[in-house]
Amino acid sequence: MAIQNINTLKNWFKRGFKPLQQQFHDWMDSYWHKDEQLPISSVNGLESILNTLPSQTAINTILALVLPEVINATADHVYTLKAGNRLQSVIITPSADSTIRIGTSNGGEEVMIESFIQASEAFILDSAVYAVADMPVYINGITSPTQILIYKR
Known part of the structure; x- marks a missing residue:
């Protein structure tokens, strides 16, 4: 079972084609299932965005000034x-x-x-x-x- 390129996957499922069991498994392995945890490192640029957010301590300090x-x-x-x-x-x-x-x-x-x-x-x-x-x-x-x-x- 391997992760496949999107164009390879599309070719296996063209009209009239009957994908093999292994090809179906490869297709399933090539995408995230909604029950799986998506690693932060897999989302392009997310880690750098998260690193710019203020710390919980900073947020609490600001809230204490306002609330x-x-x-x-x-x-x-x-x-x-x-x-x-x-x-x-x-x-x-x-x-x-x-x-x-x-x-x-x-x-x-x-x-x-x-x-x-x-x-x-x-x-x-x-x-x-x-x-x-x-x-x-x-x-x-x-x-x-x-x-x-x-x-x-």
């Missing part, structure tokens, strides 16, 4: 804003009516004054807090399951 951190809190929460990051936005969605405040001190309102947020309504806070050093951000007033999305730069 929010998701916090599912059931009580007051302390978030650490890492040094060199800016707290850009906070989206708070409580499951019950809540009065929430956010500060850089426990119980403080330096980031968001005490605000009433209705159950299942998203409250969006745009912020301009920058952390020179790691900084705690206190989210107070959480009394029910609450989703908090933190966007930072």
Whole structure:
């Protein structure tokens, strides 16, 4: 059983010809079956294209810059804003009516004054807090399951 040139294969299967069993086997061996794994090296240029793609670490780093951190809190929460990051936005969605405040001190309102947020309504806070050093951000007033999305730069 051998791999054959495409023109040789075509000649065996011309109208009126009856290919031999060996010729049929050679024809089958000359093509990939859909159940077979196709080696990357068999696809012209694929390896060089794959080598230009970013690593998983690079992708995760980029995603961390764009996607929010998701916090599912059931009580007051302390978030650490890492040094060199800016707290850009906070989206708070409580499951019950809540009065929430956010500060850089426990119980403080330096980031968001005490605000009433209705159950299942998203409250969006745009912020301009920058952390020179790691900084705690206190989210107070959480009394029910609450989703908090933190966007930072």
